[in-house]
Every structure is written in C-alpha cells, then in structure tokens.
Amino acid sequence: MKKNKPFAFAVGLATLVSTLVTAGAAPLQVDPSIPAYAPTSGVSGNLNSIGSDTLNNLMTLWAESFKALYPNVNIQIEGKGSSTAPPSLIEGTAQLGPMSRPMKGKEIDAFEAKYGYKPTEIRVAVDALAVYVSKDNPVKSLTMKQVDGIFSSTLKSSSEDITSWGQVGLTGNWAGKAISLYGRNSASGTYGFFKDHALKGGDFKSTVKEQPGSSAVVQSIGSDLGGIGYSGIGYKTSEVRTVPLGETANKAFDCTPENCFNGDYPLARYLYIYVNKKPGAPMDKLTLEFLKFVVAKQGQEVVAKDGYFPMPSEVCKEISAELAK
Numbered sequence: 001m002k003k004n005k006p007f008a009f010a011v012g013l014a015t016l017v018s019t020l021v022t023a024g025a026a027p028l029q030v031d032p033s034i035p036a037y038a039p040t041s042g043v044s045g046n047l048n049s050i051g052s053d054t055l056n057n058l059m060t061l062w063a064e065s066f067k068a069l070y071p072n073v074n075i076q077i078e079g080k081g082s083s084t085a086p087p088s089l090i091e092g093t094a095q096l097g098p099m100s101r102p103m104k105g106k107e108i109d110a111f112e113a114k115y116g117y118k119p120t121e122i123r124v125a126v127d128a129l130a131v132y133v134s135k136d137n138p139v140k141s142l143t144m145k146q147v148d149g150i151f152s153s154t155l156k157s158s159s160e161d162i163t164s165w166g167q168v169g170l171t172g173n174w175a176g177k178a179i180s181l182y183g184r185n186s187a188s189g190t191y192g193f194f195k196d197h198a199l200k201g202g203d204f205k206s207t208v209k210e211q212p213g214s215s216a217v218v219q220s221i222g223s224d225l226g227g228i229g230y231s232g233i234g235y236k237t238s239e240v241r242t243v244p245l246g247e248t249a250n251k252a253f254d255c256t257p258e259n260c261f262n263g264d265y266p267l268a269r270y271l272y273i274y275v276n277k278k279p280g281a282p283m284d285k286l287t288l289e290f291l292k293f294v295v296a297k298q299g300q301e302v303v304a305k306d307g308y309f310p311m312p313s314e315v316c317k318e319i320s321a322e323l324a325k
Contacts (some may be wrong), residue, residue: 028304030259030297033313035286035320037296044072044288049096051078051085053213054145054190055271058125059098066293073286076195079213082189088322089276090114095287097274100127100189106230111276112180112297122278124294126309127201128233128255129193129267130242132221137228139170141252144266147198150228165226182220183209183228190214193269194230230267235306257309288323295319 043315050057056079063075078084078094085097086107103111103119111119131147133139142150146168149158162168166175183204184191186314195201211217214231221227222239233255237243245266247251253259253266260268279281283291293299 012075028309030300030310031313031316033298034297034310034316037293039069039296040289043070043286043289044276045074045316047073047075047096047135047286047290048088048094049075049077049098050080050088050094051096051098051274052082052100052189052271053184054082054100054127054188054234055079055098055124055273056213057234058271058303058308059096061306062290062294062299065298065302066290069293070289075290079243081185081187082192083187085274086111086119087117089274092276095275095284096290097227098124099272100269101193102272105273114248115276115278117279122273122275122291122295122323123270123311123315124273125258125271125300125303126257126311127269127271128242128260128265129190129197129230129269129310130233130236130255131230131245131267132218132236132240133226133228133243134221134225135239135241137165137241139165139168139243139247141246143249143252144198144245144247147245148200148202151181151183151194151204151208151230152199153205154199156200156202177226180224180227181205181284182217182224183210184209184214184217184229184231185210190230196245196265198230198268232308236307261312267304269274283323292320292323295323317318 022045059077063077068071080099082099085099086103088094089097090111108118145158146162148155149160149162155161163179165177165179211220214235217229217231218235218240222228222237242255243254244254253264255265259265277288295316300316303310
C-alpha cells in the first residue's frame with residue numbers, strides 16, 4: 001500500500017488489475033473469485049433506505065435485483081444526501097443508511113448516545129470522485145493546488161485564486177474564458193469529501209452553483225463550455241470528460257480503476273451502507289440478506305453496470321465474513 005494516499009487497497013495489485021481491467025472494456029469486469037449470492041428461504045418484508053444521492057442509482061438497481069429473487073420484499077429508497085442517513089438510523093425510520101463518506105465523529109456519538117453502541121459500517125463499492133469539464137474543454141490535467149484555487153475561497157493549499165481557464169494554461173479563445181463552478185449542497189457526502197480532501201477543509205467559493213443531485217452537477221457542466229464541477233464516476237455522460245489530477249502537472253492520473261486501486265488517483269473513496277446492529281445480537285434477516293447480496297458477485301456486477309468500481313474479492317470476502325458473525 002502506498003503511504004500518504006487517501007485510498008489504496010492492500011492487495012496483490014498486479015493480479016487485481018489484470019483481472020478487473022481490460023483495455024477499452026466497458027463495463028468493468030467483476031473479480032471472478034467473488035462468491036455468488038445464494039438465495040435462502042423466509043425472506044420478506046419492508047426495507048427503508050435513506051441517505052446518499054451518489055448511491056441512489058445503485059441502491060435502486062440493487063433493490064430491483066434483490067426483489068427479483070424475493071418478490072415479497074419491498075424496498076423504499078430516498079436519496080437526499082449522506083447527512084440524512086445518521087438521523088434516519090437513529091430515529092429508526094430507515095434500516096439502511098447509504099453514505100458516500102464515512103460517518104463523522106459527532107454522528108457516531110449521537111447514535112451511540114441513543115443505543116449504547118456504534119453503527120455498523122459496510123463498504124459496498126468504490127467510487128472515483130471525478131472533476132468534470134465539458135467534453136470540448138482542452139485542459140489536460142490539474143494539480144490539487146489548482147483545484148483548491150479554482151473551488152476554494154480560503155486557499156488552504158493554493159496561493160492563487162483561479163477564475164479563468166488561462167490561469168491553468170489554456171490559450172487562444174480559452175485564455176480569457178471565465179471558469180463556471182458547479183457542486184453539491186452541504187447535505188451531500190460528496191460535498192464533504194471534496195471539501196476535506198480537495199480543499200483541505202477550506203471553504204467553497206460563494207460562486208459555486210449548488211445542485212440538488214450528482215446527476216444535475218454533470219448535466220450542468222455538459223451544457224456549460226466553461227464549466228467545472230465534481231461528482232461520482234457513476235454519473236459520467238458523453239457530454240463531459242474527467243480531468244486527470246495529481247500533486248504536480250507531470251504526475252497527474254485519471255480516475256481509472258487501476259489508479260484508484262493503487263492510490264495514485266487522489267480522490268478515490270469507498271461508498272458505504274450503515275446499519276443498526278447490536279453487538280452480539282443477530283442482524284434482522286432481511287437487512288442481512290440484502291447486504292450479503294450487495295457484496296456478493298451479483299451485487300458487485302450491479303456496481304460495474306452502474307459505472308462504479310466493484311470491490312476486490314479480498315474485500316468482499318472480508319465483509320461477508322463479518323456479516324456472518
């Protein structure tokens with residue numbers, strides 16, 4: 001594992017990448033050694049999921065595939081932002097709390113104050129938080145300092161307030177073109193992750209046009225030639241492209257699976273589902289079977305289909321073993 005990287009897998013990368021990544025292949029192939037999910041009897045009832053917008057499509061696809069196995073299951077999904085997951089779990093209005101960032105200490109403390117134990121965190125997929133521009137924008141790459149200069153008003157790591165494309169090396173008609181900013185609102189885990197990792201905890205500029213969802217961010221950039229913004233890799237469209245990022249211009253990496261798995265891409269992250277499980281007590285069967293499905297082969301195939309990166313077999317098996325306890 002590379003040090004000083006926000007995300008990297010401590011696994012045999014040569015084997016992993018050769019298994020998962022085929023040049024030019026789409027969608028991404030799932031690690032064939034991930035065990036398949038085996039349906040069981042007696043699974044029925046209602047599940048409520050409240051949380052991340054980034055995970056909204058994934059949760060919907062997982063729910064559809066799971067219901068195909070269990071017709072007597074009903075799953076309601078609401079995706080308004082990761083910050084809505086912890087209070088929903090605390091209040092008992094949801095059994096599933098999808099989040100695109102880890103729970104904050106104060107959220108865990110609030111849960112523990114009510115139940116006397118911490119919520120259970122389940123890793124479910126890998127996401128590259130991409131910086132998007134219009135497909136016609138010729139910018140080759142950006143350093144993380146430039147990203148800070150573009151999006152932040154506090155400039156924790158950048159010494160330059162960047163407002164035009166000429167300031168990041170574009171010439172001709174692009175040199176004087178103003179940069180138009182798009183992002184998420186503060187309820188979003190994507191907003192929080194980008195703030196922490198790209199802006200070093202700094203503040204966003206007031207000129208960032210906050211969008212209600214991940215898809216809206218990408219759609220806005222696709223129709224704005226000077227636009228730039230951030231969103232999950234699963235929301236990429238033909239109207240935008242991802243910008244390679246790095247600490248220096250000559251060491252910038254695009255958000256490919258390989259660059260995420262080895263820690264080179266600086267904004268890779270896990271996606272999570274949090275649940276309320278009392279230590280030493282069994283999880284309710286419906287929630288347990290849904291989570292087992294998500295980290296099994298069929299669930300990770302859904303991840304790849306939706307444009308995110310399926311987890312390596314080692315991670316899926318580790319999570320499955322924890323769920324079996």
